[in-house]
Structures are given as C-alpha cells and as structure tokens.
Amino acid sequence: MSELLLAMSLLLSVVMVGAALVAIQPGRSLPIIILSSGLVSLLASVQYLLLAAPDVAMTEAAIGSGLTTFLFFFVLSRVRGGDRG
Amino acid sequence: MVRHLFVLLLLTALGTLFFALQAGFSPDSELNQVGRYYASHTAQDLGAANIVTAIIVTYRGLDTLGEVTVLFLASTIIGMVLSKGMQKGGKVSDLPPAGELLSTGSRLLVPLILLLGCYVFINGHLTPGGGFQGGAILASAALMLLLADPLRPFNSRFIAVVESTSGLLYVVIGVLGIFVAGGFLDNRILPLGSYGTIFSAGAIPIIYTLIGLKVGAEFSSMLLKLSKTEER
Amino acid sequence: MADIAMATGFILILIGIFGALTNRNMLRMIVGFVIASTGVNLVMVAVGYMRGRTAPILDDAVPVADAVTRIIDPLPQALVLTAIVIGLGVTALMLAFTYRLFVTKGTLDISKFRELKW
Amino acid sequence: MVELLIYLAAALAGAAVLFALARFIKGPVAADRVVAFDVITIASITGIVLAALAEQREIYLDVALVYALLSFLGVIVIARYLERGL
Amino acid sequence: MIVFDLLGGLLLVAGTSFLLLGGLGLWRMPDIYNRIQAGTKATTLGTLLTLAGAAFLQPTWALKLLLIGVFLIFTNPLSSHLLARAAHRSGAHKTATTVVDHLAEDRTARNTNDQGERG
Numbered sequence: 001m002s003e004l005l006l007a008m009s010l011l012l013s014v015v016m017v018g019a020a021l022v023a024i025q026p027g028r029s030l031p032i033i034i035l036s037s038g039l040v041s042l043l044a045s046v047q048y049l050l051l052a053a054p055d056v057a058m059t060e061a062a063i064g065s066g067l068t069t070f071l072f073f074f075v076l077s078r079v080r081g082g083d084r085g
Numbered sequence: 086m087v088r089h090l091f092v093l094l095l096l097t098a099l100g101t102l103f104f105a106l107q108a109g110f111s112p113d114s115e116l117n118q119v120g121r122y123y124a125s126h127t128a129q130d131l132g133a134a135n136i137v138t139a140i141i142v143t144y145r146g147l148d149t150l151g152e153v154t155v156l157f158l159a160s161t162i163i164g165m166v167l168s169k170g171m172q173k174g175g176k177v178s179d180l181p182p183a184g185e186l187l188s189t190g191s192r193l194l195v196p197l198i199l200l201l202g203c204y205v206f207i208n209g210h211l212t213p214g215g216g217f218q219g220g221a222i223l224a225s226a227a228l229m230l231l232l233a234d235p236l237r238p239f240n241s242r243f244i245a246v247v248e249s250t251s252g253l254l255y256v257v258i259g260v261l262g263i264f265v266a267g268g269f270l271d272n273r274i275l276p277l278g279s280y281g282t283i284f285s286a287g288a289i290p291i292i293y294t295l296i297g298l299k300v301g302a303e304f305s306s307m308l309l310k311l312s313k314t315e316e317r
Numbered sequence: 318m319a320d321i322a323m324a325t326g327f328i329l330i331l332i333g334i335f336g337a338l339t340n341r342n343m344l345r346m347i348v349g350f351v352i353a354s355t356g357v358n359l360v361m362v363a364v365g366y367m368r369g370r371t372a373p374i375l376d377d378a379v380p381v382a383d384a385v386t387r388i389i390d391p392l393p394q395a396l397v398l399t400a401i402v403i404g405l406g407v408t409a410l411m412l413a414f415t416y417r418l419f420v421t422k423g424t425l426d427i428s429k430f431r432e433l434k435w
Numbered sequence: 436m437v438e439l440l441i442y443l444a445a446a447l448a449g450a451a452v453l454f455a456l457a458r459f460i461k462g463p464v465a466a467d468r469v470v471a472f473d474v475i476t477i478a479s480i481t482g483i484v485l486a487a488l489a490e491q492r493e494i495y496l497d498v499a500l501v502y503a504l505l506s507f508l509g510v511i512v513i514a515r516y517l518e519r520g521l
Numbered sequence: 522m523i524v525f526d527l528l529g530g531l532l533l534v535a536g537t538s539f540l541l542l543g544g545l546g547l548w549r550m551p552d553i554y555n556r557i558q559a560g561t562k563a564t565t566l567g568t569l570l571t572l573a574g575a576a577f578l579q580p581t582w583a584l585k586l587l588l589i590g591v592f593l594i595f596t597n598p599l600s601s602h603l604l605a606r607a608a609h610r611s612g613a614h615k616t617a618t619t620v621v622d623h624l625a626e627d628r629t630a631r632n633t634n635d636q637g638e639r640g
Contacts, residue, residue: 001438001489002318002369004445008482009318011449013325015456015475020329020352022460024336030344031465031516037348038509039459039472040329044355046479049498050486051322051362052372053394054213055137057498058205059401060358062221066228066508067304067405068351073512074311075412076344077521079419092338096331103327112319112367113390120390124373128381136373136388140395152399159406163413184606187511190599194504197595201504205497213374213497217402225505232511235521280381300402307409314416374494437578440530444571447537451544451564458547458556466553466608470560473600474547477564478540480589481571485533487582488575496585503592507600514600514607 009050016043034072038064132277132286133210141215142289142296146259146270153252153299160303160310167314183233191233198226206297210286216293220300227305231312239309248302251295258292322363329356343415343425347408354404358397365393441488448481469513476506529577532570539567551616553608561601568593 022028023036041064048057116124123136123144133139141149206219230237262271272292278285333353337346366389373391375381419425452475459471480502487495515521546559572590576583609624 001441004442004489005486006318006321008445008449008486009321011452013321015452016325017328017332018456018460020332023348023352024332024340024345026340029465030342031513032468033345033348035465035468035472035513036459037351039475040352041355042476042479042506044359045498045502046482046486047322047325047359048362049483049495050318051366052370052389052490053362053365053397054372054374054495054498055135055215055218056358056362056394056397056401058214058218058501059221059398061498061501062218062225062505063401063405065502065505066225066512067221067308068408069509070228070232070308070512071311071409071412072344072348073516074521075416077516077519078314078416079344079425089339092335095338096335099334100327100331103330107320107324107327110320110323110364114367116367116385116388116390120392121385123391124384124388128375128384134375136375136384136391137394137398140391141398145395148399152403155403156406159410163409166413166417183515184603186599186602190595194595194599197592198504201500205501211376212494213372214501217398218501221402221405222501222505225508228508232508232515281376304405307406311409311413311416371490371492372494376492376494378492437526437530440534444530444533444537444574447534447541451537451540454541454544454548455560464553464608464611466604466611467556469604470553470556471547473604474543474560474564477568477593477597478544480568480593481537481540484571484575484586488578491579493579493582493585496582496589499589500585500592503589504596507596510600511603514603517607518610 005050009047012043012047012050016040016047019043030076031073034069034076037072038069041068128280131272131289132280133289134281134286135210135213135215137213138209138215138289138293139286142292143270143272146292149296150255150259150270153255153296153303156300156303157248157252160307163307164310167310183235188233191229195226195229198222198229202226202297202301206293207290208283209293209297210289211281211283216296217300219293219297220302220304223297223301224304224308227301228308231308235312241306241309244302244306244309248299248306251298251302255292255295255299258288258295262288318368319363319366322366323360326356326359326363329353329359332356341426341428343418343427346427347411347415350411351404351408354400358400358404361393361397361400365390441485445482445485448478448485452478465513465517469510469517472513473510476502476509480506525577525580529574532574532577534574536567536570536572536574539563539570543567552619554605554619555616557601557605557608561597561604565593565597 019036019039023033045057045060127136127139131139202219202222205214206216209215259270261274263269266273272287272289275287277287330353333349337349340346370389373388379387455471455474459468462468480499483499543563547556550556550559569590572586576586
C-alpha cells in the first residue's frame with residue numbers, strides 16, 4: 001500500500017506549502033500568521049509519521065500543538081497595539 | 086527596493102544549491118555501517134526495543150546531558166530577561182472569566198494529561214516517545230491549568246526542586262556507570278531483564294523518567310515566568 | 318516519497334528565510350524562523366528514509382532477527398528529536414527578548430532599534 | 436476489497452482536508468480559520484489511523500493518542516486570545 | 522474473518538464520508554456559528570466511526586483505539602464550545618437568516634436587572 005502513503009505525503013506537502021505561503025504574507029494580520037505556522041508544524045508531524053519516524057512525530061505533536069502556539073499568542077496579547085510595524 | 090533585490094538574489098542562490106542537492110540525492114538501499122551496528126546490536130547489548138531511545142539515552146547520552154543543560158540555560162535566561170516586570174502580589178486582573186466548562190474540563194483533563202505523560206516516558210524503551218515528549222506533555226498540563234485560571238498561584242519552588250533533583254540524579258546515575266558498568270551513562274548498572282517487558286533495558290526507563298521530569302519542569306517554569314510577567 | 322518530503326523541506330526553508338528577511342516586524346521574523354527550522358527538520362528526516370522499510374522500533378511486527386533488513390536509519394531521527402526540543406527553547410528565548418524590547422521601546426519594528434548599528 | 440475501501444476512505448478524508456484548507460485561506464474572520472484548523476487536526480487523526488493500517492504497525496497509534504489529547508489546547512489558546520482572556 | 526474485514530472497511534468509508542460532509546459544510550455554510558456546527562459535530566462522529574472501523578480490521582488494537590475515542594469525546598466539545606463563545610464575544614456577525622441569539626438576550630436582561638437594582 002505504498003501508493004496510499006505516497007498520495008498522503010503529496011497532499012500533505014501541498015497543504016503545508018499553502019499554509020507556509022499564508023504565513024509569510026505581509027498583509028495578513030498577526031494571529032492568522034501564527035495560526036498558519038501552527039498548521040505547518042501540525043502537518044509536518046503527520047509527514048514525519050509517514051516517513052517512518054514516530055518518535056519525531058510525537059515530539060512535534062506534543063510541542064507544536066500547545067506550547068508554541070501559547071507562547072506566540074501570549075506575547076501577542078501583551079504587545080497589542082504595537083503590531084503596526 | 087534594493088533590499089528585496091538582495092534577498093531575492095540570496096534566495097536564488099540557495100534555491101540553486103538546494104536543487105543541485107535534491108537532484109544528486111539517491112536514497113540508500115542498505116543501512117550504512119553505523120546504522121547496521123545499531124540495528125543488530127541494540128537488542129542484545131542494551132535490551133531496548135526502541136532503537137532511537139537507545140541512541141539518545143545510551144549511545145549518545147552525553148549529547149542529551151548537554152541538551153538538557155541548554156534547555157536549563159534557556160529557561161534561566163528567560164527568567165533573567167523578564168525578572169524586572171515580575172508580578173509581586175495577587176493583583177486583581179480584568180480578564181474575562183474562563184467559564185464553568187473550561188474549569189471543570191481542566192479538573193477532568195489535567196490528571197489524564199499527566200497520566201499520558203508518565204505513560205509516554207516510562208514506556209520510552211518499548212513504544213515511541215520518551216523523556217522529551219513526556220516532558221512536553223507534562224508542561225501541557227501546566228498550560229491547561231494556566232488557561233483555566235490565569236491567576237492561580239503556582240508552587241514554583243516545587244518545580245525548581247523537581248528540576249534540580251532530577252538533574253542531580255541523572256548525573257549521579259551517569260557517574261555510577263563509570264564504576265559499576267562500562268562508562269559514563271551506561272545503562273547496564275541494573276540487570277537487563279527480559280526483553281520486551283517494562284522492567285527491562287537496565288537503567289533506561291529510570292534515566293528517561295528523570296529526563297522527562299527535568300524537561301517538564303523546565304518548560305513549565307518557562308511558561309510560568311512568561312505568564313507571571315505583568316507590565317502593560 | 319523521500320523526494321517529495323525533501324523538496325517540501327527545501328521549499329519551506331526558502332519560504333521561511335524569505336519571510337524572516339523581508340519583514341520588519343519582529344514577531345513575523347520569528348514565525349519565518351520557525352517555518353525554516355521545520356523545513357530543516359523535514360529534510361533531515363527525509364534523508365534517513367528508505368523505501369519499503371519501517372520505523373526503527375522492534376516489536377511483534379519486526380522481530381530482532383529481521384532488524385537489519387527491515388528498519389530505516391535511526392540516527393537522523395535521534396538528531397531531529399533533540400533539534401525540535403531545542404527549537405522550542407530558542408523560540409521561547411526569542412519571544413522573551415521581543416517582549417522585553419517592546420516594553421523598553423514601545424514598538425516591534427526592528428528598524429527602530431539603532432543603538433548597536435554603525 | 437478491503438484495500439479498495441481503505442483507498443476510498445483516504446480519498447474522502449483528503450477531500451475534507453482540501454475543503455478545510457480552502458476555508459482556511461478564504462475565511463472572512465479569524466474564528467473561521469480556527470474552525471478550519473480544528474477540522475484539519477481531526478482529519479489528521481484519521482490520517483494517522485489509516486497510515487497505521489497501511490503499514491500494519493500498532494505503535495503508530497501512540498501518536499494519535501497524543502494528538503487526540505493535546506490538539507484541543509491550540510484551539511483553546513486561540514479562543515481565549517480572541518475573547519481577550521489571555 | 523472476512524465479515525469483520527468488510528464491516529471494518531465499510532465503517533471506515535462511512536466515517537470518512539462524515540468527515541467529508543463536515544468539510545463540505547465548513548465550505549458551504551453561511552456564517553461562523555453554522556460552520557462550527559458542521560465542522561465539529563460531523564467530524565467527531567466521523568472520527569469515532571473511523572476508529573471503530575480500524576478496530577474491526579485489527580481486533581488487537583481495540584484498546585488503544587478505544588482510548589483515542591474517549592479522549593476525543595472529552596476534548597472536542599470543550600474546544601468547540603470555547604470557540605463559539607469566543608466568536609460571540611469577539612462580535613462575529615451573523616447572517617440575516619440567523620435570528621435567535623439567546624446569549625445576547627440573557628446578557629442584556631442581566632444588565633438591565635443590575636441597573637434596576639442599583640437605581
């Protein structure tokens with residue numbers, strides 16, 4: 001069933017590149033950008049699993065799901081009003 | 086813009102390099118020498134079923150010690166950078182309440198998350214996972230508590246004690262390996278046990294538990310230091 | 318499959334570097350760094366992949382005797398695992414400095430910080 | 436027969452992910468994007484289970500376990516940010 | 522065991538069809554509250570059916586799959602509830618056909634009560 005894994009990997013790659021392109025658009029607001037980078041790390045985790053690395057996938061899932069998002073949004077909520085730069 | 090032109094030039098150069106790398110890459114069909122050694126010797130020598138765990142804890146254990154130290158330094162520097170604005174007393178905040186569902190859900194879910202973290206790092210030598218993943222999951226439990234009640238007083242002294250104790254025990258076990266077994270951080274200071282059960286692989290479960298507690302305490306203290314800073 | 322993942326990783330590195338270099342806002346730059354580091358990790362895991370083999374964890378499906386012929390290279394995975402955890406520490410450090418700079422100057426624009434520029 | 440059904444299931448889940456991605460890129464307000472994020476997370480749990488079935492490895496399910504218990508934290512963080520409670 | 526395999530495969534397809542329906546609803550629904558409704562309920566049911574199908578295909582994995590299902594049941598309603606409340610508090614607008622808003626009615630009623638007691 002390696003064709004199935006191949007197709008899943010291709011789909012994940014497309015979605016990851018799309019989310020990464022959203023994440024660096026200059027016009028988007030900051031919460032959406034941070035959300036997109038979270039989406040990239042989430043899909044990277046599934047990609048690691050397809051590459052037969054469940055340890056790495058679990059690390060990325062545990063760290064990328066909650067902790068990174070919280071750090072970014074916390075700092076963002078403290079610097080409200082300063083993101084015009 | 087001139088600046089953007091330079092950036093595009095740099096990216097073109099990097100892209101060409103990456104394209105050359107990608108075009109010249111041909112995946113191996115056989116394990117190389119190091120990989121074959123790990124694959125064939127880990128189960129008999131160390132008794133661990135998860136070869137990645139065996140590499141992290143035993144074969145490259147010194148790297149892991151350095152890495153935990155790097156995390157400790159990062160946590161300490163965050164504390165130093167943010168120490169000026171630390172909140173002193175329990176100031177009444179104007180945040181909207183978290184809601185009944187979230188506080189009840191956190192009471193239900195925090196023990197589950199802690200239990201999953203302990204499962205992950207105790208079973209690190211049999212299933213995927215281990216100290217780093219388990220530590221991140223423990224820190225997620227702290228994050229859940231923090232979300233349910235941002236003003237909850239945390240016992241940061243307890244976290245500091247857990248972190249220092251587990252780090253100290255990690256080094257002590259490593260030094261014990263020099264005297265009892267083959268070298269620093271050797272896991273054969275305990276009997277290997279029967280392969281595939283939870284009490285096997287010598288000291289790997291103990292070392293990974295200590296790493297998990299230390300990493301969890303470091304991440305939790307990072308989160309707490311950031312969230313207790315009140316300076317608008 | 319390794320080719321697809323590796324190409325994705327390279328593209329992510331390029332996108333991340335572009336985002337980190339062209340934006341003036343510090344938070345956007347940090348997001349670019351995070352995406353680039355994800356790309357690097359993806360490339361490193363893809364290098365270790367071999368077609369038709371499975372994860373380097375031995376259980377009933379992969380007995381010890383078959384290990385050499387059936388598992389992939391475990392060393393890149395161990396490296397990437399530690400790299401991800403360090404990456405979170407570095408990100409937290411960058412965010413703490415960003416917050417501190419914002420408190421000092423009241424802005425997130427990096428071109429406003431000129432003290433060390435000469 | 437069963438393999439055919441698994442292929443069909445993977446195709447359906449992939450289509451769901453593509454719809455969610457479209458909503459993620461288009462969504463007028465931030466909450467729309469968060470819903471799309473949530474749907475992609477849940478669909479990736481299905482993807483992990485399908486990958487485990489295709490490779491016949493039980494250990495892959497541990498990753499799905501971590502996903503199922505931790506992926507809601509990101510959504511909660513963003514929700515608290517949107518209602519200015521962080 | 523052919524019956525089990527067939528049943529499991531059919532459950533898998535049923536579950537992922539619900540996922541697809543959730544995605545389709547996410548794309549077609551007019552406003553945020555309807556999208557939350559489509560995007561979380563349908564996908565939760567779909568994932569549970571998928572897990573059941575996998576348990577039929579590989580009966581020895583049943584315990585772990587059951588645990589995943591239990592965790593999903595615990596966590597998914599929590600996140601969707603908080604998301605809906607955040608959307609309401611941040612003032613996402615409704616479409617013209619959504620006319621009932623009990624939360625806002627409760628809020629205004631409580632506010633007028635408070636003012637009445639104070640005055």
